[in-house]
Amino acid sequence: METIERDYAVFGVQFVYIYKALAHPENSGYIQPFTLKERLLHVKEAERTLGSQFMWICDNMDNDLKHNLGNAPNSEFIIDPDGKVVRKRSWSSPASVRRDLEELIGTVQFQTTVADLKLKTAPPPRVAAEGVVKRINRPSGGQALKIEPIEKKDGLPFYAKPRVEVTESALRSSSGKMYLNFRMDPLYHVHWNNLTKPIQVTFTREGKEDSDSRVSPATLEGPKPEVAADIDPREFLIDIDWGSDDEPLFMTVKYFACNDEQGWCVPVTQQFRIHLERDRDGGRAFSRRRR
């Protein structure tokens, strides 16, 4: 697409990327942002790793741009100078865009090639060891559930982010297995601290101390690898039976996060509500995909 931009920008055509919710979270370690500020960090990261010169528009956290412009992961539109849609397709095709612009504006004599671009790309950040924690078998066909992070006024960022999945059949029957993982967000350049307590997760009723009987076990503790630091996900497979009680699960997570570049380690306690409904913008995460 950048080659087309080089050829048609001279005619005033503007090229805009709309940054949306991740279609495939966990690929290359990237995970869904929880806040607009984090999604804007994603935009910066996309600029850094892709080397593109396009303007970026970031979708709001209700994903309105995605929902109102076709709900597809990689769609494209051509808008005319009056602001009207003149072309659209559900899957981006640079070759088709070039043909469209040739029809709408004209043909360029000498087309820019990818080799002409010399884009400055960069790999995703990696701050600690990987492949040191044994992975569990993630149930296939898992549907992401909606997670509501409970932000504190002067709270720390959500360094470790949860992803919660249940199968379609579990959603229909209100019981089954729940897959839960926590991944360190690579954009904060943090890793797990294995020299202290491992991650601890508890499920209680909100505002109460008793364990939530809908979840078994309601208290979880992560592994403690022998290496001092790593960024492997912490995974759990638990039983859930919520019947007709669809009050969100209330989850408290405790862990230690470290940033070697800035030289700190901090204890983190964060809480989340897990809604027993599918997150339509949760994307599809693949099992065993290499970071």
Add this chain to the structure above:
Amino acid sequence: MKNFYLLTLLLACLVSFPSLTAAQQSPRQSVGRNFETSSPAIGASLPDINGFDAKGKEFHLRSLKGNYTVLVFGCLT
């Protein structure tokens, strides 16, 4: 009688085939189908909704006027 039975069977297959085909659509085909119904029609204006520019300032989608614009959705993964 046999012919009636065969005709009924054939009719039943013809009726059920489209719904079987729909159920067997790949995710990509399903995305395409949904896209057509939930995106603005050709000739329509962009919806009146806002996003944010890279600095976090509100951006009005309908301000994309004056020149041709190529809009592409994407994300890191």
